[in-house]
Amino acid sequence: MATLLDYCSLVRSKNAGPFTLTFDFMCHDQGAYEALVATGFLNKDLFAALYDADPEQILVVNHPLALAVKVSLPRPTVQGDLHDTDCYAGQQYAPLMDMEVAAD
Amino acid sequence: MELRILAPTGALGAGFDADAFERGVAARPDVIACDAGSTDSGPAALGSGTPKLSAQAVTRDLRLLLKARDRIGVPLIIGSCGTSGRDTGVDWVADITRTLAAEENLHFRLGLIYSDQPADRLQHLHDAGRIRPLANAPAIDRDLFERSHTVAMMGVEPIQEALDAGCDVILAGRASDTALFAALPHLRGSDPGLTWHMAKTIECGAACAIPPSANGLLVTLRDDHFDVTTLAAGSRLTPRSVAAHTLYENADPFHIAEPSGVLDTTDATYETVDDQTVRVRGARYLPADGYTNKLEGAELVGHQTVIIGGVRDRVVIDTLPKLLPMAKQYFDAKILDVFDGHVDPSDIDIDYRLYGNGAVLAGHEPDPLTPRELGVLITVTAPDQDTAHAIATFVAHASSHLPIAEYDGLVSTLAYPYSPPEMDRGPLYRFTLNHVATGVTPTELFRTTTEEL
Numbered sequence: 035m036a037t038l039l040d041y042c043s044l045v046r047s048k049n050a051g052p053f054t055l056t057f058d059f060m061c062h063d064q065g066a067y068e069a070l071v072a073t074g075f076l077n078k079d080l081f082a083a084l085y086d087a088d089p090e091q092i093l094v095v096n097h098p099l100a101l102a103v104k105v106s107l108p109r110p111t112v113q114g115d116l117h118d119t120d121c122y123a124g125q126q127y128a129p130l131m132d133m134e135v136a137a138d
Numbered sequence: 139m140e141l142r143i144l145a146p147t148g149a150l151g152a153g154f155d156a157d158a159f160e161r162g163v164a165a166r167p168d169v170i171a172c173d174a175g176s177t178d179s180g181p182a183a184l185g186s187g188t189p190k191l192s193a194q195a196v197t198r199d200l201r202l203l204l205k206a207r208d209r210i211g212v213p214l215i216i217g218s219c220g221t222s223g224r225d226t227g228v229d230w231v232a233d234i235t236r237t238l239a240a241e242e243n244l245h246f247r248l249g250l251i252y253s254d255q256p257a258d259r260l261q262h263l264h265d266a267g268r269i270r271p272l273a274n275a276p277a278i279d280r281d282l283f284e285r286s287h288t289v290a291m292m293g294v295e296p297i298q299e300a301l302d303a304g305c306d307v308i309l310a311g312r313a314s315d316t317a318l319f320a321a322l323p324h325l326r327g328s329d330p331g332l333t334w335h336m337a338k339t340i341e342c343g344a345a346c347a348i349p350p351s352a353n354g355l356l357v358t359l360r361d362d363h364f365d366v367t368t369l370a371a372g373s374r375l376t377p378r379s380v381a382a383h384t385l386y387e388n389a390d391p392f393h394i395a396e397p398s399g400v401l402d403t404t405d406a407t408y409e410t411v412d413d414q415t416v417r418v419r420g421a422r423y424l425p426a427d428g429y430t431n432k433l434e435g436a437e438l439v440g441h442q443t444v445i446i447g448g449v450r451d452r453v454v455i456d457t458l459p460k461l462l463p464m465a466k467q468y469f470d471a472k473i474l475d476v477f478d479g480h481v482d483p484s485d486i487d488i489d490y491r492l493y494g495n496g497a498v499l500a501g502h503e504p505d506p507l508t509p510r511e512l513g514v515l516i517t518v519t520a521p522d523q524d525t526a527h528a529i530a531t532f533v534a535h536a537s538s539h540l541p542i543a544e545y546d547g548l549v550s551t552l553a554y555p556y557s558p559p560e561m562d563r564g565p566l567y568r569f570t571l572n573h574v575a576t577g578v579t580p581t582e583l584f585r586t587t588t589e590e591l
Protein backbone atom coordinates (compact mmCIF):
# COMPACT_ATOMS: atom_id res chain seq x y z
CA MET A 35 0.00 0.00 0.00
CA ALA A 36 1.16 3.56 -0.68
CA THR A 37 2.52 5.83 2.04
CA LEU A 38 2.21 9.60 2.21
CA LEU A 39 5.75 9.96 0.86
CA ASP A 40 4.68 8.13 -2.30
CA TYR A 41 2.35 11.07 -3.00
CA CYS A 42 4.45 13.92 -1.62
CA SER A 43 7.75 15.57 -2.52
CA LEU A 44 7.68 17.50 0.74
CA VAL A 45 5.92 16.95 4.05
CA ARG A 46 6.51 19.84 6.44
CA SER A 47 5.37 21.07 9.83
CA LYS A 48 5.86 24.66 11.05
CA ASN A 49 4.58 27.20 13.51
CA ALA A 50 1.97 29.58 12.12
CA GLY A 51 2.60 31.91 15.02
CA PRO A 52 3.29 30.60 18.55
CA PHE A 53 -0.19 29.12 19.06
CA THR A 54 -0.85 27.28 15.79
CA LEU A 55 0.75 24.17 14.31
CA THR A 56 0.55 23.86 10.52
CA PHE A 57 1.38 21.06 8.08
CA ASP A 58 2.06 21.29 4.34
CA PHE A 59 1.80 18.26 2.09
CA MET A 60 3.28 19.11 -1.33
CA CYS A 61 2.48 16.49 -3.94
CA HIS A 62 4.81 15.20 -6.67
CA ASP A 63 2.54 16.30 -9.52
CA GLN A 64 -1.06 16.91 -10.57
CA GLY A 65 -1.86 13.20 -10.62
CA ALA A 66 -0.47 12.61 -7.14
CA TYR A 67 -2.32 15.66 -5.82
CA GLU A 68 -5.65 14.55 -7.21
CA ALA A 69 -5.10 10.98 -6.03
CA LEU A 70 -4.17 12.08 -2.50
CA VAL A 71 -7.13 14.44 -2.19
CA ALA A 72 -9.44 11.68 -3.48
CA THR A 73 -8.31 9.30 -0.70
CA GLY A 74 -9.55 11.71 1.98
CA PHE A 75 -6.64 10.48 4.12
CA LEU A 76 -5.64 13.93 5.37
CA ASN A 77 -8.78 14.57 7.40
CA LYS A 78 -9.63 16.21 10.70
CA ASP A 79 -10.01 12.92 12.60
CA LEU A 80 -6.45 11.83 11.80
CA PHE A 81 -4.96 15.05 13.16
CA ALA A 82 -7.34 15.18 16.11
CA ALA A 83 -6.14 11.73 17.19
CA LEU A 84 -2.42 12.34 16.62
CA TYR A 85 -2.15 15.85 18.05
CA ASP A 86 -4.88 15.96 20.72
CA ALA A 87 -6.91 18.59 18.88
CA ASP A 88 -10.62 19.31 18.77
CA PRO A 89 -11.76 18.48 15.19
CA GLU A 90 -13.79 21.72 15.21
CA GLN A 91 -10.54 23.67 15.50
CA ILE A 92 -8.75 21.90 12.64
CA LEU A 93 -8.56 23.54 9.22
CA VAL A 94 -7.91 21.38 6.13
CA VAL A 95 -7.34 23.37 2.90
CA ASN A 96 -6.60 22.06 -0.59
CA HIS A 97 -4.40 24.34 -2.70
CA PRO A 98 -4.67 23.15 -6.34
CA LEU A 99 -2.12 25.64 -7.78
CA ALA A 100 0.48 24.65 -5.20
CA LEU A 101 -0.52 20.96 -5.57
CA ALA A 102 -0.64 20.95 -1.80
CA VAL A 103 -2.87 20.14 1.14
CA LYS A 104 -2.56 22.26 4.26
CA VAL A 105 -3.70 21.33 7.75
CA SER A 106 -3.64 23.78 10.68
CA LEU A 107 -4.56 23.15 14.32
CA PRO A 108 -3.95 24.48 17.82
CA ARG A 109 -0.37 23.84 18.92
CA PRO A 110 -0.40 21.03 21.55
CA THR A 111 2.01 23.12 23.66
CA VAL A 112 2.52 26.83 23.11
CA GLN A 113 5.79 27.44 21.28
CA GLY A 114 8.75 27.67 23.67
CA ASP A 115 6.65 27.21 26.81
CA LEU A 116 7.57 24.83 29.61
CA HIS A 117 7.60 21.24 28.22
CA ASP A 118 7.47 22.31 24.56
CA THR A 119 9.71 19.89 22.69
CA ASP A 120 10.02 21.51 19.27
CA CYS A 121 10.35 25.29 19.21
CA TYR A 122 10.00 25.55 15.41
CA ALA A 123 7.48 22.67 15.27
CA GLY A 124 9.77 21.42 12.52
CA GLN A 125 9.68 17.66 13.31
CA GLN A 126 6.01 17.21 14.15
CA TYR A 127 5.18 15.82 10.70
CA ALA A 128 7.44 12.78 11.15
CA PRO A 129 4.91 10.10 12.17
CA LEU A 130 2.70 10.95 9.19
CA MET A 131 5.16 10.29 6.39
CA ASP A 132 5.27 6.50 6.61
CA MET A 133 1.59 5.98 7.35
CA GLU A 134 -0.25 3.83 4.87
CA VAL A 135 -2.73 5.86 2.87
CA ALA A 136 -5.99 3.99 2.47
CA ALA A 137 -8.71 5.24 0.18
CA ASP A 138 -11.68 6.76 2.01
CA MET B 139 2.54 52.65 -13.25
CA GLU B 140 5.57 50.52 -12.49
CA LEU B 141 7.27 50.16 -9.10
CA ARG B 142 10.22 47.95 -8.27
CA ILE B 143 10.62 46.55 -4.74
CA LEU B 144 13.84 44.83 -3.68
CA ALA B 145 13.80 42.26 -0.87
CA PRO B 146 17.53 41.66 -0.37
CA THR B 147 17.28 38.92 2.26
CA GLY B 148 14.85 36.83 4.27
CA ALA B 149 16.08 38.48 7.48
CA LEU B 150 18.64 41.15 8.35
CA GLY B 151 21.64 39.26 9.71
CA ALA B 152 20.75 35.96 8.02
CA GLY B 153 23.26 36.79 5.29
CA PHE B 154 22.70 37.07 1.56
CA ASP B 155 24.62 36.68 -1.65
CA ALA B 156 26.24 40.06 -2.45
CA ASP B 157 26.21 39.45 -6.24
CA ALA B 158 22.48 38.65 -6.20
CA PHE B 159 21.90 41.83 -4.19
CA GLU B 160 23.89 43.88 -6.74
CA ARG B 161 21.70 42.51 -9.54
CA GLY B 162 18.69 43.76 -7.61
CA VAL B 163 20.25 47.19 -7.02
CA ALA B 164 21.17 47.45 -10.73
CA ALA B 165 17.44 47.13 -11.54
CA ARG B 166 16.98 50.53 -9.80
CA PRO B 167 14.39 49.55 -7.18
CA ASP B 168 12.12 52.24 -5.72
CA VAL B 169 12.54 50.84 -2.22
CA ILE B 170 14.68 48.26 -0.42
CA ALA B 171 13.06 46.45 2.51
CA CYS B 172 13.55 43.45 4.78
CA ASP B 173 12.58 42.26 8.21
CA ALA B 174 14.95 41.60 11.08
CA GLY B 175 12.75 39.52 13.31
CA SER B 176 10.05 36.94 13.88
CA THR B 177 8.40 35.04 16.69
CA ASP B 178 9.54 31.82 15.01
CA SER B 179 12.64 31.41 17.15
CA GLY B 180 10.55 31.47 20.32
CA PRO B 181 9.64 33.78 23.20
CA ALA B 182 13.19 34.48 24.48
CA ALA B 183 13.89 37.46 22.21
CA LEU B 184 10.67 39.25 23.22
CA GLY B 185 10.98 38.27 26.86
CA SER B 186 14.61 39.21 27.32
CA GLY B 187 15.14 41.82 24.59
CA THR B 188 18.16 39.88 23.34
CA PRO B 189 18.42 39.55 19.54
CA LYS B 190 18.72 36.12 17.97
CA LEU B 191 21.41 37.06 15.44
CA SER B 192 24.84 38.50 16.21
CA ALA B 193 25.90 42.14 15.95
CA GLN B 194 28.61 41.01 13.51
CA ALA B 195 26.13 39.36 11.15
CA VAL B 196 23.71 42.31 11.30
CA THR B 197 26.59 44.74 10.69
CA ARG B 198 27.73 42.78 7.64
CA ASP B 199 24.28 42.86 6.03
CA LEU B 200 23.45 46.41 7.03
CA ARG B 201 26.70 47.81 5.61
CA LEU B 202 25.83 46.46 2.15
CA LEU B 203 22.25 47.74 2.40
CA LEU B 204 23.19 51.25 3.59
CA LYS B 205 25.87 51.71 0.91
CA ALA B 206 23.57 50.54 -1.90
CA ARG B 207 20.72 52.73 -0.65
CA ASP B 208 23.06 55.71 -0.64
CA ARG B 209 24.18 55.01 -4.23
CA ILE B 210 20.68 54.87 -5.69
CA GLY B 211 18.98 57.30 -3.29
CA VAL B 212 15.92 55.24 -2.31
CA PRO B 213 14.40 54.42 1.10
CA LEU B 214 15.62 51.45 3.12
CA ILE B 215 12.97 49.99 5.46
CA ILE B 216 13.84 47.40 8.12
CA GLY B 217 11.20 45.98 10.45
CA SER B 218 11.06 43.93 13.66
CA CYS B 219 14.53 45.14 14.62
CA GLY B 220 16.46 43.01 17.10
CA THR B 221 14.27 39.91 16.41
CA SER B 222 11.40 40.90 18.72
CA GLY B 223 10.90 44.47 17.53
CA ARG B 224 11.21 45.70 21.13
CA ASP B 225 12.42 49.25 21.69
CA THR B 226 15.79 47.82 22.77
CA GLY B 227 15.97 46.04 19.39
CA VAL B 228 15.35 49.27 17.47
CA ASP B 229 18.00 51.03 19.56
CA TRP B 230 20.45 48.18 18.97
CA VAL B 231 20.10 48.31 15.17
CA ALA B 232 20.13 52.14 15.32
CA ASP B 233 23.49 52.07 17.13
CA ILE B 234 24.92 49.76 14.47
CA THR B 235 23.50 52.08 11.79
CA ARG B 236 25.13 55.18 13.34
CA THR B 237 28.48 53.40 13.56
CA LEU B 238 28.27 52.28 9.92
CA ALA B 239 27.21 55.76 8.74
CA ALA B 240 30.29 57.22 10.42
CA GLU B 241 32.63 54.51 9.07
CA GLU B 242 31.31 54.76 5.51
CA ASN B 243 30.74 58.54 5.54
CA LEU B 244 27.04 58.13 4.75
CA HIS B 245 24.51 60.88 5.45
CA PHE B 246 20.77 60.39 5.66
CA ARG B 247 17.63 61.03 7.69
CA LEU B 248 17.03 58.14 10.07
CA GLY B 249 13.54 57.33 11.31
CA LEU B 250 13.01 55.07 14.33
CA ILE B 251 9.52 53.68 15.00
CA TYR B 252 8.95 52.19 18.46
CA SER B 253 6.28 49.62 19.28
CA ASP B 254 6.64 48.76 23.00
CA GLN B 255 3.30 49.04 24.82
CA PRO B 256 3.12 50.31 28.41
CA ALA B 257 1.12 48.13 30.83
CA ASP B 258 -1.30 50.92 31.81
CA ARG B 259 -2.30 51.52 28.17
CA LEU B 260 -2.96 47.80 27.70
CA GLN B 261 -4.95 47.60 30.94
CA HIS B 262 -7.03 50.53 29.77
CA LEU B 263 -7.72 48.78 26.44
CA HIS B 264 -8.48 45.55 28.30
CA ASP B 265 -10.94 47.25 30.67
CA ALA B 266 -12.67 48.83 27.67
CA GLY B 267 -13.09 45.42 26.03
CA ARG B 268 -10.77 46.43 23.21
CA ILE B 269 -8.37 43.47 23.36
CA ARG B 270 -9.83 40.68 21.24
CA PRO B 271 -8.49 37.11 21.08
CA LEU B 272 -7.36 35.58 17.78
CA ALA B 273 -7.45 31.84 17.01
CA ASN B 274 -6.02 29.62 19.78
CA ALA B 275 -5.30 32.61 22.03
CA PRO B 276 -4.48 31.96 25.70
CA ALA B 277 -6.69 33.33 28.47
CA ILE B 278 -5.58 36.71 29.81
CA ASP B 279 -6.30 38.97 32.77
CA ARG B 280 -5.38 42.59 33.40
CA ASP B 281 -2.44 41.71 35.73
CA LEU B 282 -0.76 39.91 32.85
CA PHE B 283 0.28 43.21 31.27
CA GLU B 284 2.46 44.06 34.27
CA ARG B 285 4.22 40.68 34.17
CA SER B 286 4.53 40.61 30.40
CA HIS B 287 6.58 42.62 27.90
CA THR B 288 4.25 43.60 25.05
CA VAL B 289 4.78 44.98 21.56
CA ALA B 290 2.17 45.96 18.99
CA MET B 291 2.62 44.96 15.37
CA MET B 292 2.41 47.95 13.05
CA GLY B 293 0.88 48.05 9.60
CA VAL B 294 1.95 50.32 6.75
CA GLU B 295 0.76 53.61 8.24
CA PRO B 296 3.56 54.48 10.74
CA ILE B 297 6.08 53.59 8.03
CA GLN B 298 4.28 55.78 5.52
CA GLU B 299 4.39 58.69 7.98
CA ALA B 300 8.15 58.25 8.25
CA LEU B 301 8.46 58.14 4.45
CA ASP B 302 6.34 61.31 4.19
CA ALA B 303 8.67 62.90 6.76
CA GLY B 304 11.54 62.32 4.36
CA CYS B 305 13.23 59.46 6.20
CA ASP B 306 15.79 57.66 4.04
CA VAL B 307 16.39 54.81 6.47
CA ILE B 308 13.51 53.54 8.62
CA LEU B 309 14.16 51.14 11.48
CA ALA B 310 10.84 49.84 12.76
CA GLY B 311 9.98 47.93 15.88
CA ARG B 312 7.53 45.05 15.56
CA ALA B 313 5.94 45.28 12.14
CA SER B 314 3.92 43.01 9.91
CA ASP B 315 6.57 41.67 7.49
CA THR B 316 4.34 42.51 4.57
CA ALA B 317 3.90 46.14 5.68
CA LEU B 318 7.60 46.82 5.02
CA PHE B 319 7.18 46.03 1.32
CA ALA B 320 3.64 47.40 0.95
CA ALA B 321 4.15 50.82 2.59
CA LEU B 322 5.67 52.67 -0.38
CA PRO B 323 3.53 51.08 -3.14
CA HIS B 324 0.37 51.98 -1.17
CA LEU B 325 1.54 55.59 -0.91
CA ARG B 326 1.96 55.65 -4.69
CA GLY B 327 -1.58 54.35 -5.19
CA SER B 328 -0.91 50.75 -6.27
CA ASP B 329 -3.66 48.12 -6.27
CA PRO B 330 -4.12 46.87 -2.66
CA GLY B 331 -4.70 43.20 -3.56
CA LEU B 332 -1.61 43.00 -5.77
CA THR B 333 0.44 44.98 -3.28
CA TRP B 334 -0.31 42.77 -0.27
CA HIS B 335 0.13 39.61 -2.32
CA MET B 336 3.45 40.89 -3.66
CA ALA B 337 4.51 41.68 -0.10
CA LYS B 338 3.53 38.24 1.20
CA THR B 339 5.43 36.62 -1.68
CA ILE B 340 8.77 38.32 -0.95
CA GLU B 341 8.72 38.73 2.83
CA CYS B 342 10.95 35.68 3.38
CA GLY B 343 13.37 36.57 0.57
CA ALA B 344 13.97 33.71 -1.83
CA ALA B 345 12.25 31.13 0.39
CA CYS B 346 9.91 30.54 -2.58
CA ALA B 347 12.82 29.92 -5.02
CA ILE B 348 14.29 26.60 -6.12
CA PRO B 349 16.51 26.00 -4.19
CA PRO B 350 15.06 28.05 -1.31
CA SER B 351 17.49 30.54 0.25
CA ALA B 352 17.72 33.77 2.25
CA ASN B 353 18.88 35.57 -0.91
CA GLY B 354 17.06 38.36 -2.68
CA LEU B 355 13.94 38.75 -4.79
CA LEU B 356 12.88 41.68 -6.97
CA VAL B 357 9.26 42.54 -7.64
CA THR B 358 8.06 44.68 -10.52
CA LEU B 359 4.58 45.88 -9.62
CA ARG B 360 2.34 47.11 -12.46
CA ASP B 361 -1.35 48.05 -12.74
CA ASP B 362 -2.83 44.59 -13.15
CA HIS B 363 -0.04 42.16 -12.17
CA PHE B 364 3.35 41.82 -10.53
CA ASP B 365 6.44 39.98 -11.70
CA VAL B 366 8.60 38.34 -9.06
CA THR B 367 12.22 37.56 -10.01
CA THR B 368 14.81 35.52 -8.14
CA LEU B 369 18.26 37.14 -8.09
CA ALA B 370 20.75 34.46 -6.98
CA ALA B 371 22.66 32.72 -9.79
CA GLY B 372 21.34 29.23 -10.44
CA SER B 373 18.04 29.78 -8.64
CA ARG B 374 14.63 29.43 -10.34
CA LEU B 375 11.00 30.32 -9.75
CA THR B 376 8.02 28.35 -10.99
CA PRO B 377 4.31 29.23 -10.82
CA ARG B 378 3.94 26.47 -8.29
CA SER B 379 6.86 27.53 -6.08
CA VAL B 380 5.45 31.06 -5.90
CA ALA B 381 1.88 29.86 -5.28
CA ALA B 382 3.12 27.52 -2.55
CA HIS B 383 4.70 30.36 -0.59
CA THR B 384 1.23 31.40 0.61
CA LEU B 385 1.37 28.16 2.65
CA TYR B 386 4.53 29.08 4.52
CA GLU B 387 4.20 29.72 8.29
CA ASN B 388 0.58 30.56 7.71
CA ALA B 389 -2.62 28.87 8.90
CA ASP B 390 -4.73 29.59 5.80
CA PRO B 391 -3.10 30.17 2.38
CA PHE B 392 -6.10 31.95 0.90
CA HIS B 393 -6.94 34.43 3.67
CA ILE B 394 -4.06 36.36 5.22
CA ALA B 395 -4.92 38.99 7.84
CA GLU B 396 -3.39 42.46 7.90
CA PRO B 397 -4.25 45.30 10.31
CA SER B 398 -6.62 46.97 7.84
CA GLY B 399 -8.16 43.93 6.15
CA VAL B 400 -7.62 40.49 4.65
CA LEU B 401 -5.60 39.47 1.60
CA ASP B 402 -7.66 36.96 -0.40
CA THR B 403 -5.55 34.91 -2.82
CA THR B 404 -8.35 32.51 -3.83
CA ASP B 405 -8.46 33.79 -7.41
CA ALA B 406 -4.73 34.46 -7.84
CA THR B 407 -3.04 33.06 -10.94
CA TYR B 408 0.62 32.39 -11.58
CA GLU B 409 2.36 32.11 -14.97
CA THR B 410 5.92 31.64 -16.13
CA VAL B 411 7.72 34.62 -17.71
CA ASP B 412 11.12 32.91 -17.75
CA ASP B 413 13.14 30.61 -15.48
CA GLN B 414 13.72 33.38 -12.96
CA THR B 415 10.42 35.25 -13.18
CA VAL B 416 6.76 34.45 -12.45
CA ARG B 417 3.82 36.78 -13.21
CA VAL B 418 1.05 36.95 -10.60
CA ARG B 419 -2.47 38.38 -10.91
CA GLY B 420 -5.86 38.24 -9.32
CA ALA B 421 -5.53 38.59 -5.51
CA ARG B 422 -8.03 40.85 -3.80
CA TYR B 423 -7.91 42.89 -0.63
CA LEU B 424 -10.99 42.97 1.56
CA PRO B 425 -10.92 45.97 3.92
CA ALA B 426 -11.85 45.14 7.53
CA ASP B 427 -14.64 46.74 9.48
CA GLY B 428 -12.21 48.47 11.82
CA TYR B 429 -8.45 48.80 12.22
CA THR B 430 -6.65 46.39 14.56
CA ASN B 431 -3.04 45.99 15.69
CA LYS B 432 -1.85 42.56 16.75
CA LEU B 433 -0.25 42.34 20.20
CA GLU B 434 2.61 40.03 21.17
CA GLY B 435 3.73 39.50 24.74
CA ALA B 436 6.17 37.36 26.68
CA GLU B 437 6.54 36.79 30.42
CA LEU B 438 9.16 35.16 32.60
CA VAL B 439 8.29 31.59 33.62
CA GLY B 440 11.38 30.76 35.68
CA HIS B 441 15.05 29.91 35.43
CA GLN B 442 16.42 26.63 34.17
CA THR B 443 19.37 24.32 34.71
CA VAL B 444 19.77 21.41 32.30
CA ILE B 445 21.56 18.08 32.47
CA ILE B 446 22.37 15.94 29.42
CA GLY B 447 23.15 12.24 29.67
CA GLY B 448 22.79 8.99 27.81
CA VAL B 449 21.90 5.36 28.43
CA ARG B 450 23.20 2.32 26.52
CA ASP B 451 22.31 -0.58 28.86
CA ARG B 452 19.05 -2.18 27.65
CA VAL B 453 18.01 -3.03 31.23
CA VAL B 454 18.32 0.64 32.25
CA ILE B 455 16.54 1.71 29.03
CA ASP B 456 13.61 -0.54 30.01
CA THR B 457 13.63 0.51 33.66
CA LEU B 458 14.14 4.25 33.42
CA PRO B 459 10.60 5.28 32.39
CA LYS B 460 9.19 3.22 35.29
CA LEU B 461 11.61 4.76 37.81
CA LEU B 462 10.83 8.38 36.95
CA PRO B 463 7.58 8.75 38.99
CA MET B 464 9.46 7.37 42.01
CA ALA B 465 12.37 9.74 41.39
CA LYS B 466 9.99 12.71 41.40
CA GLN B 467 8.67 11.73 44.84
CA TYR B 468 12.23 11.40 46.09
CA PHE B 469 13.14 14.84 44.72
CA ASP B 470 10.12 16.49 46.36
CA ALA B 471 11.23 15.14 49.73
CA LYS B 472 14.83 16.13 49.02
CA ILE B 473 13.81 19.72 48.13
CA LEU B 474 11.95 20.10 51.44
CA ASP B 475 14.96 18.68 53.29
CA VAL B 476 17.78 20.60 51.55
CA PHE B 477 16.05 23.99 51.56
CA ASP B 478 14.69 23.46 55.07
CA GLY B 479 11.10 24.03 53.90
CA HIS B 480 11.88 27.37 52.21
CA VAL B 481 11.31 26.03 48.70
CA ASP B 482 7.91 24.55 47.84
CA PRO B 483 8.36 21.46 45.63
CA SER B 484 5.24 22.45 43.68
CA ASP B 485 7.13 25.55 42.44
CA ILE B 486 9.81 23.33 40.92
CA ASP B 487 9.50 21.48 37.62
CA ILE B 488 11.83 18.54 36.97
CA ASP B 489 11.33 17.29 33.44
CA TYR B 490 12.94 14.17 31.91
CA ARG B 491 12.94 13.85 28.13
CA LEU B 492 13.99 10.49 26.79
CA TYR B 493 15.35 11.03 23.30
CA GLY B 494 14.92 7.86 21.30
CA ASN B 495 11.72 7.08 23.17
CA GLY B 496 9.22 9.74 22.11
CA ALA B 497 10.81 13.02 23.25
CA VAL B 498 10.37 14.92 19.99
CA LEU B 499 6.73 14.46 19.07
CA ALA B 500 4.33 16.72 20.94
CA GLY B 501 1.42 14.35 20.30
CA HIS B 502 1.28 10.59 20.36
CA GLU B 503 3.72 8.20 18.75
CA PRO B 504 1.51 6.02 16.54
CA ASP B 505 3.80 2.99 17.08
CA PRO B 506 6.04 2.17 20.06
CA LEU B 507 9.72 3.03 19.61
CA THR B 508 12.35 0.50 20.60
CA PRO B 509 15.55 2.43 21.24
CA ARG B 510 19.00 0.78 21.56
CA GLU B 511 20.35 3.95 23.15
CA LEU B 512 18.59 6.80 24.99
CA GLY B 513 19.45 10.47 25.17
CA VAL B 514 18.30 11.94 28.46
CA LEU B 515 17.65 15.65 28.88
CA ILE B 516 16.75 16.70 32.39
CA THR B 517 15.46 20.25 32.82
CA VAL B 518 15.00 21.82 36.24
CA THR B 519 12.85 24.97 36.27
CA ALA B 520 12.73 27.07 39.44
CA PRO B 521 11.77 30.64 40.35
CA ASP B 522 15.44 31.70 40.39
CA GLN B 523 18.68 30.44 38.90
CA ASP B 524 20.44 29.62 42.19
CA THR B 525 17.59 27.34 43.26
CA ALA B 526 17.43 25.66 39.84
CA HIS B 527 21.18 25.03 39.98
CA ALA B 528 21.15 23.68 43.54
CA ILE B 529 18.33 21.25 42.72
CA ALA B 530 20.03 20.17 39.48
CA THR B 531 23.16 19.16 41.38
CA PHE B 532 21.32 16.53 43.42
CA VAL B 533 19.06 15.56 40.50
CA ALA B 534 22.18 14.83 38.44
CA HIS B 535 23.73 12.87 41.27
CA ALA B 536 20.62 10.78 41.97
CA SER B 537 19.84 10.22 38.28
CA SER B 538 23.18 8.58 37.72
CA HIS B 539 22.63 6.19 40.66
CA LEU B 540 19.12 4.95 40.07
CA PRO B 541 18.20 1.68 41.83
CA ILE B 542 17.98 -1.08 39.22
CA ALA B 543 16.12 -4.07 40.71
CA GLU B 544 17.79 -6.55 38.33
CA TYR B 545 21.28 -5.65 39.63
CA ASP B 546 22.80 -6.56 43.00
CA GLY B 547 25.12 -3.59 43.46
CA LEU B 548 25.37 0.07 42.51
CA VAL B 549 25.69 0.99 38.82
CA SER B 550 26.07 4.34 37.09
CA THR B 551 22.83 4.60 35.17
CA LEU B 552 23.53 7.72 33.12
CA ALA B 553 26.55 8.54 30.95
CA TYR B 554 27.34 12.24 31.43
CA PRO B 555 29.45 13.87 28.70
CA TYR B 556 30.41 16.89 30.84
CA SER B 557 31.87 17.65 34.22
CA PRO B 558 29.99 19.09 35.97
CA PRO B 559 26.89 17.64 34.30
CA GLU B 560 24.55 20.52 35.11
CA MET B 561 24.45 23.72 33.00
CA ASP B 562 22.57 26.91 33.84
CA ARG B 563 20.42 27.76 30.84
CA GLY B 564 19.05 31.06 32.14
CA PRO B 565 15.50 32.39 32.04
CA LEU B 566 12.53 30.69 30.37
CA TYR B 567 9.85 32.91 28.82
CA ARG B 568 6.34 32.19 27.61
CA PHE B 569 4.26 33.88 24.89
CA THR B 570 1.25 35.45 26.56
CA LEU B 571 -0.83 37.06 23.84
CA ASN B 572 -2.40 36.17 20.53
CA HIS B 573 -4.75 39.13 20.50
CA VAL B 574 -5.49 42.35 18.66
CA ALA B 575 -6.16 45.84 19.97
CA THR B 576 -9.39 47.09 18.38
CA GLY B 577 -10.75 50.55 17.70
CA VAL B 578 -7.29 52.06 17.35
CA THR B 579 -6.01 54.54 14.80
CA PRO B 580 -3.23 53.02 12.65
CA THR B 581 -0.52 55.10 14.33
CA GLU B 582 -1.58 55.73 17.94
CA LEU B 583 0.27 52.73 19.42
CA PHE B 584 3.62 53.73 17.85
CA ARG B 585 6.15 56.51 18.42
CA THR B 586 8.51 57.85 15.77
CA THR B 587 11.71 59.85 16.17
CA THR B 588 13.92 61.19 13.40
CA GLU B 589 17.55 62.26 13.32
CA GLU B 590 20.03 63.48 10.71
CA LEU B 591 23.18 61.46 10.24
